[in-house]
Amino acid sequence: MTTRSxxxxxxxxxxxxxxxxxxxxxxEIAEHEVLGLxxxxxxxxxxxxxxxxxxxxxxxxxxxxxxxxxxxLSAHSISRQGVARTFQLVRMLNSMxxxxxxxxxxxxGHQRLWGPSLQFQAEEMLEKVGMTVDMDSPxxxxxxxxxxxxxxxxxxxxxxxxxxxDEWLAGLNPSELQIGIDxxxxxxxxxxxxxxxxxVMDAIRSLCDRCVVMNGGIxxxxxxxxxxxxxxxxxxxxxxxxxx
Amino acid sequence: MTRNEIRNFxxxxxLFALAALVPFAGSGYWLxxxxxxxxxxxxxxxxxxxxxxxxxxxxxxxxxxxxxxxxVGGGIDFIxxxxxxxxxxxxxxxxxxxxGLATLRLSGVYFVIxxxxxxxxxxxxxxxxxxxxxxxxxxxVLTDITEPMIYWELLILGAFVYLLGWWINRSRLGxxxxxxxxxxxxAVHSGINTAYAKIIxxxxxxxxxxxxxxxxxxRLSYIESSIAFSPMLSFIVVIxxxxxGAQRLWGPIVGVIPxxxxxxxxxxxxxxxxxxMLGICFLLIVYAIPNGFAGLIEKHIPQLRGRRS
Numbered sequence: 001m002t003t004r005s006x007x008x009x010x011x012x013x014x015x016x017x018x019x020x021x022x023x024x025x026x027x028e029i030a031e032h033e034v035l036g037l038x039x040x041x042x043x044x045x046x047x048x049x050x051x052x053x054x055x056x057x058x059x060x061x062x063x064x065x066x067x068x069x070x071x072x073l074s075a076h077s078i079s080r081q082g083v084a085r086t087f088q089l090v091r092m093l094n095s096m097x098x099x100x101x102x103x104x105x106x107x108x109g110h111q112r113l114w115g116p117s118l119q120f121q122a123e124e125m126l127e128k129v130g131m132t133v134d135m136d137s138p139x140x141x142x143x144x145x146x147x148x149x150x151x152x153x154x155x156x157x158x159x160x161x162x163x164x165x166d167e168w169l170a171g172l173n174p175s176e177l178q179i180g181i182d183x184x185x186x187x188x189x190x191x192x193x194x195x196x197x198x199x200v201m202d203a204i205r206s207l208c209d210r211c212v213v214m215n216g217g218i219x220x221x222x223x224x225x226x227x228x229x230x231x232x233x234x235x236x237x238x239x240x241x242x243x244x
Numbered sequence: 245m246t247r248n249e250i251r252n253f254x255x256x257x258x259l260f261a262l263a264a265l266v267p268f269a270g271s272g273y274w275l276x277x278x279x280x281x282x283x284x285x286x287x288x289x290x291x292x293x294x295x296x297x298x299x300x301x302x303x304x305x306x307x308x309x310x311x312x313x314x315x316v317g318g319g320i321d322f323i324x325x326x327x328x329x330x331x332x333x334x335x336x337x338x339x340x341x342x343x344g345l346a347t348l349r350l351s352g353v354y355f356v357i358x359x360x361x362x363x364x365x366x367x368x369x370x371x372x373x374x375x376x377x378x379x380x381x382x383x384x385v386l387t388d389i390t391e392p393m394i395y396w397e398l399l400i401l402g403a404f405v406y407l408l409g410w411w412i413n414r415s416r417l418g419x420x421x422x423x424x425x426x427x428x429x430x431a432v433h434s435g436i437n438t439a440y441a442k443i444i445x446x447x448x449x450x451x452x453x454x455x456x457x458x459x460x461x462x463r464l465s466y467i468e469s470s471i472a473f474s475p476m477l478s479f480i481v482v483i484x485x486x487x488x489g490a491q492r493l494w495g496p497i498v499g500v501i502p503x504x505x506x507x508x509x510x511x512x513x514x515x516x517x518x519x520x521m522l523g524i525c526f527l528l529i530v531y532a533i534p535n536g537f538a539g540l541i542e543k544h545i546p547q548l549r550g551r552r553s
Contacts, residue, residue, distance in 0.1 A: 053433060079435035093426035104423050107416055109435030114416060158435065 005067070006031045006193040007052065007162055012061035012071070014047055021047040023217040024061070029162075032191045034184075036198060036208035036225065040238055044217040045197045046088055049166050052195070053085045054078035065162060082110040082161030086151045086168050088197075092139045099135040101150050102126055105157030113157075125153040129183060145176045152183070163187070165196045169203050181206060201229070213237070260403055267392035275391055279463065281504045282398035283456060287477075288485040288496035290405050290452035293412065294445040295482075296490035297421035301356045303478040304343065307363035308336050308450045310473035312457025314370055317383030317467040325387055325462070332458035333451055340450025344443035360475065367473035374469070382468040389462040397459050405452055409493045412448075417441060479522065480507075487529050489538025498537040 007029045014022040022044045029035045037045050050056040052063055054075035063071040070078050084105065093101050102122040106113045113121055126135060129149040133142060142150065148168060155163060169180045181203050187194060188207060198204050204211060204225050211228045213221040215237040221228045228234050266278045287305055295302055315332040316325070323331070347358050374381060412418045420441045423431045431438050461467060480503075488499025503525070510521045533540055 055429070055433070074437075075432040076435050076437050079433050085433055087429070091427050091430050093423055093430060095426055096422065104419070104430065105434050107419060107434070108437075154430075154434070 004031045005029070006033070006065070007195075008062075008064045009048075009052070010062045010064075012048070012051055012063060013059045014044075014051055014056060015059045021217050022051065022214075025214070025217075025219055027212045027219065027222060029193060029195065031193055033209050034188045034192075034194045034196065034207055036196050036204045036211040037214065038198060038204060038211055038228075039214035039220075043214040043237075045214055046166060047217075048214065049085065049164050049195070049197055052078075052162075053083055053164055076108070079109045079158070082158070083164065084109065084155040084158050084160035084162075085164035086148075086155050086166060088166045088170070090144070090147045090151050092142075092147055092150065094139050097136050097138060098126070098131070098133060098142070098150055099123070101139060102153045102157055105154035109158035110161065111157070111159040122153070122157060125156055126150075128156070128186075129153045130179070145172055145179065148172070148180070149183075156187075161193065163192055163194045165194060165198075167197055167199065169198060169200050177203070205229075256406065260399060264396060264399055267395055275395065277504065277508055279391060279395050279398065279460075280508075281500055282395055282402060283460060284480065284484055284500045284504060285497050286398055286402045286405055286456050287453055287481045288488070288500055289402065289409065289493070290449040291481050292485045292490040292493075292496050293405070293409050294442075294449040295485070296492075296495070297418070297425040298442055298445070299425050300348070300442070301482060302359045302446070302449070303356060303475070303482065304340075304359035304362050304450070305453045305481045306473055306475055306478040307359075307366045308340065308453035309457035309460075309477055310363075310367060310370070310469070311335060311339065312454040312459075313461045313464070313467050313472040314383070314457075314469075315454075316458045316461035317385050317472075320383075320385050320387070320461075325389070329455065329458045332454050336451040336454025337447050339454075340447045341443060343450070344446040345439075348439055348442045348446065360478070363473060363475060363478060367469050370473070371469045382466050384466055385461045386465060387462040391463065394459060394463050398456070401452070401455060401459065406493065408448065412445075413493060417444065421445060476519075476522070479526075483522070483526050483529065485536075487525075487533070487536055489536025491535070492538040492542075495536055495538035498541070502537075 005028050009028070010026050012022055012025045013020065025048060037048060039045055047056065051058050051071070054070070054073055054077070058071045061071065062069060065081055065083065068081070070081055070083070073081070093104060096104070099119070099122055102125055103118050106118055106121055123135065129152050131146060131149050131153070133146055139147070152168065165184070168184070169177060172180050177200065184194070184196070184207055196207065208225050210223065211225050212219055213228050213231070213234050220237060221231045221234050267275050269275070287309070291302065291305055294300065312332040315335060316328045319328045319331070343362065347355055350358055420431065420436045423434065423436060424438050424441060428438055457472065464471065484499040484503045485496040486499070487503055488497060489495030511518050514521060
């Protein structure tokens with residue numbers, strides 16, 4: 001595994017008026033690494049993801065993608081730099097077909113395809129995420145996991161240098177969950193650089209090379225899943241203190 | 245081009261050619277209603293180019309139209325007519341770019357209200373300029389341009405708008421707009437510069453509306469701000485586009501023709517209740533056919549075909 005830094009977050013802070021949602025966060029991801037961003041609800045994980053993808057502007061601090069500053073850029077520019085994402089609540093383009101939903105990710109972003117090569121790649125991507133449904137079906141015909149697959153395929157269409165998965169496994173039933181974990185694992189073996197925000201501990205253990213744990217907007221631990229999940233402070237953050 | 249596209253293209257050309265024959269019918273009534281229909285065909289189609297995919301309802305059409313009229317009215321004594329039409333087009337483009345930059349950050353109802361207020365604002369400015377600088381409250385546009393000529397000019401502009409719309413629908417820009425209309429957040433994170441895409445389309449519809457105003461100025465002969473900047477025009481454009489179906493390029497025209505014929509009948513029969521009638525039309529359309537005639541037709545075509553086979 002190379003040690004080239006894919007993403008480097010330095011002192012990232014986000015304030016909403018008086019509320020500090022993310023405070024002085026710093027961490028690094030190497031290329032080809034899968035990083036888990038975990039923490040209790042409301043700890044600032046999604047805000048952190050929004051800062052990286054540009055959905056929210058950073059209040060102070062820096063974010064660099066392969067050595068280039070991306071904090072301060074607009075979300076569409078960051079996407080063109082090679083950051084793709086999925087959303088906590090799945091977002092579909094409802095008036096379009098399954099195929100068009102996937103194609104949407106490959107036209108304007110880091111990879112800009114059009115015409116037959118776009119369609120070819122979109123079909124290939126749908127196959128890769130395990131879609132068996134007719135590609136010309138409307139979105140309303142899809143099950144929840146298939147919608148998640150479409151969203152993942154859309155994100156992959158830009159051939160991203162960094163993929164952000166915001167609770168991509170949430171809401172799946174146990175058998176779907178295993179399918180989902182296998183799918184992300186496949187991406188990991190391909191050498192993709194991924195940040196996953198997750199609550200599913202099984203997924204974190206089996207997928208992540210490293211974890212960053214957040215609580216109350218700050219980083220409270222960092223290390224391998226094994227290390228952080230046995231960390232005193234992490235356990236306290238999730239389960240409450242000894243006196244509770 | 246696919247076979248379907250070639251067929252549709254041929255149908256469109258035949259329809260335009262047939263429409264071009266209307267002035268030869270020799271009936272002043274039909275020519276007059278033909279000009280009205282052609283006017284709204286151009287306005288609604290260009291309006292739908294922007295509002296159809298993005299779902300931003302613009303009520304600024306009347307403002308651009310009025311500016312086009314006043315450019316011609318104000319300059320007709322100094323500059324040749326066609327020069328004025330060109331100036332109107334450029335002015336419309338610049339103005340819509342500025343308005344787009346300022347307003348497209350607004351979403352939903354705020355955008356609607358802003359564009360409505362804008363039309364009134366521009367009308368007040370024009371009136372003020374006229375009363376402080378000019379002598380009379382109106383302007384005379386006396387040219388030797390006849391009604392059939394105006395009709396053909398509008399048809400040509402309409403054909404141009406159709407071609408442009410067809411080209412946009414096939415282009416990346418059209419795809420970007422459909423994504424924006426579905427979910428702007430997805431659009432942004434797919435790398436689409438949403439502001440740029442929206443402004444381009446807003447400029448197209450604003451410029452076309454200004455040109456229409458400039459082309460129609462010779463028809464009125466006497467231009468007054470209350471006529472040129474009538475908010476009714478903006479509303480009718482929205483209604484006809486929705487009636488036809490703003491999601492399809494050919495949607496607005498399917499709405500314009502029946503609406504204008506019905507409108508002509510209503511204004512003649514109930515001259516004092518036209519606004520009321522307009523409101524009722526709007527309610528009926530929204531309740532009964534939310535996707536417009538185009539939606540109805542597309543829903544029933546597969547059924548008809550299914551029955552045949």
